[in-house]
Amino acid sequence: MDDREKQRRVEVFAGHCRDRSLPFTSQRRMILEAVLDLDNHPSADQVHERVARRLPGISRATVYRTLETLVRLGVITKACHPGRVVRYDRRTDVHHHLICLNCDEVADISDEHLDAIPLPDTSALGFELSDHRVQLRGICQTCREKEEGS
């Protein structure tokens, strides 16, 4: 992500903080910047590792708490995947995922046809629909190469 877009996203977060009278701390800013730098749907620990390069004393607890705050404010999202750790996604727009059923990795993919599919009416179920994601499930290149090698 280029610096201009990153700066814009940080400003959006700063605005949310002002609106809600929440302190805009340097830790929070750096945690958001770290998520925006990472394009691999990082776990909290991977975010912590990256932030710690710039701010060596930062606590894991702060990273865990801040990531949940960012999700609650809608600044970032959680990625849906089959694994056992929470993973975050810097993207908040409609996009889709390639999911490897062998290693559980998630990669982004954009496709305008998938963006435009007609969604069913879920109001009868009491479900308030906001948006959608398509998961394309299969085997990633890395895992295929490993299988061939073995």
Place this chain on the structure above:
Amino acid sequence: MDDREKQRRVEVFAGHCRDRSLPFTSQRRMILEAVLDLDNHPSADQVHERVARRLPGISRATVYRTLETLVRLGVITKACHPGRVVRYDRRTDVHHHLICLNCDEVADISDEHLDAIPLPDTSALGFELSDHRVQLRGICQTCREKEEGS
């Protein structure tokens, strides 16, 4: 799931065991039956709790190991969701999920239009596509009622 369908699924698993010379133990059969009984994308611990009703001595380790075996054989699947525990899905056919962004719960939904959407060509990315799922994201009825109440 009705008993006939359950019986059929158990037979499919028994066949896989015969093909691969794997022991078809009573623990394995009861663990599969428990997953087939549960329609809420249960965690390993929820499966363990249900199996333990019929087989009080069963170990958590056996449940964890057996669920992974069932996934590897393609008898059940893992559900993709935003939470921090692994959750299993008795369904192996194409279907879709309602995902609550508030409580992370997953509910099944079937829709023939979503089943039939055109999938992009991922071969250029080295990704071998097998199938797809659509995640419909929003707020579930339970969470909406809680919000109104507060």
Place this chain on the structure above:
DNA sequence: TTAAGTGCAAAAGCTTTGCGGGTAG
């Protein structure tokens, strides 16, 4: 000033692993 955030350390929750004994085929 003060409400909220931060760091630390301990606790809690989920999952995996090593091992001795048991069992399906």
Place this chain on the structure above:
DNA sequence: CTACCCGCAAAGCTTTTGCACTTAA
């Protein structure tokens, strides 16, 4: 017989929580 599974307990990871101190506004 023999390879594989089972139960147990301990270890390993990820995430949450309580508390004293610090800080943004």
